[in-house]
Amino acid sequence: MAIDPTSPVPKYAQLRDLLLDWIVEAGLSVDALVPSERELGVRYGLSRMTVRQTIDLLVAEGKLYRVPGKGTFVARPKIEMALALASFTEDMRARGFTPGSRDLSRRIGPASGGTARMMGIPQGTPVHQIERLRTADGEPMAVERSSIPVSIAPHLDTFSLSGRSLYSILEEEFGIILDSGEQTIEAGVCDPADAKLLGLPLGSPVLSMQRRSFAKGRCVELARSLYRADRYQLHSRLDPRRTAGS
Ligand code: GLP
DSSP, X not given: OOOOTTOSSOHHHHHHHHHHHHHHHTTOOTTOEEOOHHXXXXXXTOOHHHHHHHHHHHHHTTSEEEETTTEEXXXXXXXXXXXXXXXXXXXXXXXXXXXXXXXXXXXEEEOOHHHHHHHTSOTTOEEEEEEEEEEETXXXXXXEEEEEETTTSTTGGXXXXXXXXXXXXHHHHHOOOOXXXXXXXEEEEOOHHHHHHHTOOTTOEEEEEEEEEEETTXXXXXXXXXXXXXXXXXXXXXXXXXXXXO
16 A cells, blocks of 8 residues: 555555554564664655654554664553453453552542542541552553542551552451442643653653542542553443434
């Protein structure tokens, strides 16, 4: 396949699709070197600037990655974001990664108006405020900020969360079994501090997730998490179309 100069689709976007197809057809696996910008320019009859635009796009999408001085390589496939009430630990283990957690901050503080509203508790109620960097095989994946009412898990602050799952502590130490939840996921851009934690360039896209988890109708956790958009994607099954009246 070649670039179609008469197509309304910009050339850099055509090259994106051609390159992705070629990677599959040529059987390039993860970490395989892709041809240089110069070679691609010659192969597809495009300027180096157009090729660079395509590579920049594929890098931003998490399909390719660059190693300065070495070239551009095929990235790992993205991880599908869990659409279940799974803990990060369970989810990573199920996918064959070793989960990790680094405490960024832990404290007890008064629930702000927004947090209190979301959790159905009075404003100012003491909540554990837990901020963690979550890793998979040692690589930063997400920053998670959770609020949990102190009344639900009084001494939670005395348990270390490095190397231990929050959900398993809630279950084993406090007898809390989460039985329902809901989450909202939207696109976002990480601020400089989060970009640094996640090892991403400034202004990188993230999937911003807000989750409420409940046990017996009571909100146990409100979590706001930032997941790397270059490592995560969302996949959902679609229900059949409903016909009028059904
Ligand atoms: C997911 C959720 C978080 C929750 C975490 C618990 O990542 N998005 O809201 O805090 O799981 O994970 P773990 O039990 O591994 O600490």
